[in-house]
Amino acid sequence: MSLTKKIPDSTVRRLSHYLRSLEGFEEAGGTVSSEELAARGQTTAAQVRKDLSHFGSFGKRGLGYRVDELRARLRGILGVDRTWRVALVGAGRIGLALFEYPAFRARGYECVAIFDADPNKIGQDRGGLIVRDPSEFEVAVEELGIELIILAVPATAAQEMAGRAVEAGVRGILNFAPIRLNVPPRVPVEDVNLVMELEALSFALSQNERDA
């Protein structure tokens, strides 16, 4: 199936929520209605049906969806029915926190290497992996089959490392650096900018005050 139509980010996020809900069901053999999924994802049943309709037909009218079937389909759609080989670039607190997060491994993201430019960190053990010198990056991508990187370096170093990753054949980037990376469109980038999240929050609060 070729999806030339772009699926909105908000849909993808709801699919993640649906999957999380389905994983909470005890009896995998049972069924679930779009109303039940909607209630858990704080959306509407119509939205659930519309979101799933992007990916073909699911469930039977009036009977709902089979939990195990929908779960497997969603895992396939979200690309978490396989293992992704991930490297952490920048061994700061946030990147390491993600690596130790149980759901990270449970969802098939396998950490295979850690890089940091700090000479005090190079050679140290972090969760069973030895921190490597960034000069080894290209060789490691090739040898370890690294597909994704978590980019958690300072803003000043981020674009250079992103460029090197793309050159080396890395296919996607989870970016914690507070800049917009310039990479070819074939390489998806997800930005996680915690200060921006806080600014969105203080923006909303300031608007509330102004409207009050």
Add this chain to the structure above:
Amino acid sequence: MSLTKKIPDSTVRRLSHYLRSLEGFEEAGGTVSSEELAARGQTTAAQVRKDLSHFGSFGKRGLGYRVDELRARLRGILGVDRTWRVALVGAGRIGLALFEYPAFRARGYECVAIFDADPNKIGQDRGGLIVRDPSEFEVAVEELGIELIILAVPATAAQEMAGRAVEAGVRGILNFAPIRLNVPPRVPVEDVNLVMELEALSFALSQNERDA
């Protein structure tokens, strides 16, 4: 100015990017064109002008924006021209990483308390603050004037803590727990779900494969 019209999240995120760009300018007395701001934010000049037009008139046609003026206006719009008193609920790696992030303090988010239910953590020093028992939460919100919380507790505890925070008068929540919080609409919630970000990435990569 009453803004009954909802500003899209994507606009707010671009405003954060523009502010970040403006803070990079050395000469505060100079001017900047919408083209320059667009280039740094990887958007278009028309988009910059449209984003800013939500908030009144800025700049002079053909002359661009004064850097210091626009910076001050954006800081006001984003609510970062004042101090927000923030508590961390859940003293795990991610929450602590955020607290130690230089930009956190630089943007006016002041950490005034840390709570954790783990008896081994209660009473310990974390970056100059003593970790408190969550039973003290309501009293601390009142005494310390806590306005925002960073909710970084396990999913099973998140809704209860969010409810208590709203009851206690907390005005906004940055939520790291992987659930949708059920709070009144007057209390804005920003969700940061790192696994969901990774799923968005593997989704995009899986789509690429399918289209190839």
